[in-house]
Amino acid sequence: MMDERRGFPARRLPLLWTGALMLGSQLFFNGAAAGTPSCAAVPAGYTTLQHKDYTLHFRPTPAPITVGTPFALEVLACPKDASRPVLDVAVDATMPAHGHGMLYRASVSKLSTHAWSAKGLLFHMHGSWRFSFVVRTPSGVDTLVHDANVR
Numbered sequence: 001m002m003d004e005r006r007g008f009p010a011r012r013l014p015l016l017w018t019g020a021l022m023l024g025s026q027l028f029f030n031g032a033a034a035g036t037p038s039c040a041a042v043p044a045g046y047t048t049l050q051h052k053d054y055t056l057h058f059r060p061t062p063a064p065i066t067v068g069t070p071f072a073l074e075v076l077a078c079p080k081d082a083s084r085p086v087l088d089v090a091v092d093a094t095m096p097a098h099g100h101g102m103l104y105r106a107s108v109s110k111l112s113t114h115a116w117s118a119k120g121l122l123f124h125m126h127g128s129w130r131f132s133f134v135v136r137t138p139s140g141v142d143t144l145v146h147d148a149n150v151r
């Protein structure tokens, strides 16, 4: 009869529910996405990371990222040599100083040959977060990182 489970993070439940509701409304309002970004004309507001075989551009929506607000990342991976395409991109984020990640896993979908959308990210603490972009190419898998201070 008694529930003997211990250590269940009950105090996180209100945050999770709030996040789910906020995420739901975010997806609703972003449902009719604008045109897919293209390597031919990278719009303003993207952060750029360089790799010898490709350039990775990303930007959050909404911007800037604020604590407790779900956001998405638009990611563009532009090969420097067409014979070395980027096959796939995965996105995660951690707080290295605290040794933890997000409470949610981002879901990434491919929009076009060069564009991905990562949805469902949420930074639940103020401080220094590190984005990790795991990029798969025919040569293997690279991890590119970018640090962001979130207020």
Ligand SMILES: [Cu+2]
Binding pocket: 095, 098, 100, 125, 127
């Ligand atoms: Cu933390």
